[in-house]
Amino acid sequence: MGEVGLSAYLMVGAVLFVCGVVCMATKRNGIGVLMGVELVLNGANVNFVAFSRYTSLGLDGQTTALFVIVLAAAEAAVALAIALNFYNNHLTIDVDRGNELQG
């Protein structure tokens, strides 16, 4: 086993990002789309902290990752309120049925 370097953590972040994007694109459940967003933000966070550890950025990466965590929590709260409103109006959470704004 070689030394664990920056590239290994970046690979983990890339896998998280791709899984989040595929989750956002293919899930028809609104809550599943939200989980995809969480995965994407976590992939970005892994990259931030890995760069903070292995380069001379120091504390900046960790601070940015902390801001990302806080913003992700806020985003989940608002998106969940929107999903509940959507469910109250449509009696389903299927995002394919939210096509009222279609031109």
Next chain:
Amino acid sequence: MIEQLLFYVFAILTCGGAIAVVATQNVVRMAFWLVVSLGSVAALFFLLHADFLGAAQLLIYVGGTVVLLVFGVMLTASGPYTTIKTSPAEGIIGAAVGVMLLMVLVSSIGNVDWIAISGRLPSSPESPSAADATRKAHAEESLVNSGSTKALSEFNANQQQGRTVRQLGLSFLGLRPDRNLKEGGANGLAPGYFLPFEIVSVHLLVVLIGAAYLARAKRRAVSEDRVSLD
């Protein structure tokens, strides 16, 4: 050795959990695999010497956000559309696009020499070799600055061992004890995070009010009908 072993265990758990989130159709099981993946990311943060960030990840994500999502599942999973399945063709297309995107990312990660790139970053007194050299020069040439230099080296040693709580708190107050401004930063400004911290706090207040406004129960018409019936 044990660190490498832990890294591989938690990296496999993280990636496997994320892939299981994508592959599972049941929303509750997706939430469980999301907990596995996010908890393993917190363990990776601990391995990266970011102790406060790992704790915050466990507290906010695993303890807060995922519980919020599970409550959303509970509140929306009733009715005629309990299981919403993706059609197989869409799943195959999504998997193919995802694999291609992953290959692009992995090849670009493998092709970049990150050590050489990080040498081209803006001059930071925290890079180990330069910081050590300048610190020794400072200690030799002047005993006046020895106090601050000692504090700086102490802070750097703390960060090497992963004790980042005090530094993060001070940086949110606009102080950066891990940077010595006398060694010539970008332009002598303190790179603190006081203003973003205040913006985020106001943002959280706005989100609190907005989420409560959006998710409030709209039962006024029903209650008026009941009043008229009474």
